[in-house]
Amino acid sequence: MKCFRVCKAIKIKVSSGFLFRSVSKHGNITSKALEPSAAQARLDSYVEQLKGSLSSGRFILHGFRSGTAISMALADISLDQIMDHVGWKSSKTVLHYIKLNPLLHRSDL
Helix, strand or coil: CHHHHHHHHCCCCCCCCCCCEEECCCCCEEEEECCHHHHHHHHHHHHHHCECCECCCCCCHHHHHHHHHHHHHHCCCCHHHHHHHHCCCCHHHHHHHCCHHHHHCCCCC
């Protein structure tokens, strides 16, 4: 996939299986997979640092995941590639999140 070519080009090693790694309290990269709760906590800390620059409200990882699927669908990426990239096992899940018709034909814009 394209993201692996980009990682290779900018010399980010992903051969161990994880693009995003957990970091210990001492700042050392660990071999554990990144837990969703840890990723959400990191996102929350970034948002806290940017207070005033962002609108109020909470950003959640789930929103980024579905937003990625929608963006990929709009870029004519196949369902199989979207499933592989986002980590979904079923095309029904992808289709649930990429309801493009309401998005593209909103009457309130």
